[in-house]
Amino acid sequence: MIGLWDTTGNEVVKALAAERRSAGGVASGLALTLIAVVEEKKVREAEAAATIAAAAHPCRLLIVVRSDLDGRSRLDAEIVVGGRLGPAEAVVMRMYGRLALHAESVVIPLLAPDVPVVTWWHQEPPDMIANDFLGVVAERRITDSAQAPDPVAALRQRAVDYAPGDTDLTWTRITLWRTLVAGAFDTTDAQVTGARIVAPERDPTAWLMLGWLKSRLGIEPVLEHTDKAPRMHSVELQCANGECVRVTREEGTALFSRTGQEDRYMPLPRRPVGDELAEELRRLDADQIYAEALAAMAGTTGLEHRPAARVHVWKDPALAARAASTSDALAG
Template sequence: MIGLWDTTGNEVVKALAAERRSAGGVASGLALTLIAVVEEKKVREAEAAATIAASAHPCRLLIVVRSDLDGRSRLDAEIVVGGRLGPAEAVVMRMYGRLALHAESVVMPLLAPDVPVVSWWHEEPPNMIANDFLGVVADRRITDSAQAPDPVAALRQRAIDYAPGDTDLTWTRITLWRSLVAGAFDATEARVIGAKIVAPAKDPTAWLMLGWLKARLNIEPTMEHTDRSPRLHSVELQCENGDYVRVTREEGTALFSRSGQEDRYMPLPRRAVGDELAEELRRLDADQIYADALGAMAGVAGLDHRLPMRVHVWKDPTLAARAAAPTDAMAG
């Protein structure tokens, strides 16, 4: 590992090039550049997740940590090639002061040549991705609405702000659920006429499951809130011929119930963030099924017809905070 304190972007580029030369073949064959926008307390989590994802998708990992926007501009960087991160190159950049608002000035020269760029927010997702140049420059953008104070509201905002190429780890977390529900109809052609989802009121995965069922089956699922489970608890489908299919989460498994058949247990493990991230990195094109589900959930039509490219819209959060300060003082 190389540590550079109070350095410049040019010095980081030189140090990465030198480390790549010394690492030799370890740094070859990069599949993509992964830009991770992370809170300081989650840097190690992001590194651990990227290590898992890099085992399937060797990448250059650029971790951006923004702090103290009103302080002195400074850049500290750590460079790791191979080693604890496996087949990945990593640059952890801690940016302070006004530099943090222009992270692209340091990040852009570090992008791996001729490979796709993916931006991943391992923190509360931005309200508008166009306000962050690190999202505008990316071919694919991964958020996690579950990290917002109000996850369901954050997921609805993802629909308002959507552009093809966006995705959310909330969607990835119901992959196994969707597989179980869809697999129930491999041996029947009975039409589904209703669905009921049991989950906590603020579980975004449950609402996205509702959107998926609504979009794919052209029905209006109902939501039943519960405090029995911290996550999506069960999904039940009612068929036109009177049959039902129910998938219920138990500890690490799913109880699969179907009218006229014996109950079965199926695997339903809780996956690590790195596994979820690796799944999303398998595809670099727009996910139309996700767009349909998100639009149906939020009541926003035509998401997949929007333009895939965003235009950067500059926003200075420090100015917004200063403008609000006098109002807060008068209110006090």
């Protein structure tokens, strides 16, 4: 690892090039550039997740940590090629002061040439991705509504701000649920007439599951709240022929129940963030099914028809704070 303190973007570029030459084949064959916007306390979590994802998608990982926007502009960087990160190379950049508002000036020269760019927020997701140039420059943008103070409201905001190429790890977390539910109808043509989801009130995965069932089946699922389970507990489908299909979470497994058949246990593990991230990195085109589920959940339409290209909308938090204080002074 190389550490550069109070440095410049040019010095980081030179140091990364030198490390890549030293690493040789370890640093070759990159599939993409992954930009991770991370809080300081989650840097090691982001590195661990990227290491898992890099096993399937060798990448250049650019971790951006923004701190102390009112302080002196400074850039500290750590560079790791191979080693503990496996087939990946990483630059952890801690940006202070006004530099943090212009992170792209340091990040863009570090993008791996001729490969896609994915931006991942491993922190509370932004209200408007267009306010962050690191999101605008990416073909795919990965948020995590579960990290917001109000996860369901954050998921609804993803629909307001949606552009093709966006996704959320809330969607990834119901992949296994969707597989189990869809698999129940491989051997029957029974029409689904109703659905019931049991989950905590603030569980965004349950709301997105509701949107998926609504968009796929044209029904109005019922969401039943419970405080007896930390995450989505069960999904039940009622069929026109009187059958009932139910999937219930039980300690890393799913109890699959169907009218007239023996109960079965199937795997339903809680996956690490790295596995979830690796799943999202498998595709770099827009996820139309996610867009339809998100739209149904939020009560809107046409998300998949929005323009894919984003235009950067500059927002200066210092000006916003100044305007707020002026408004308060006038009101007083």
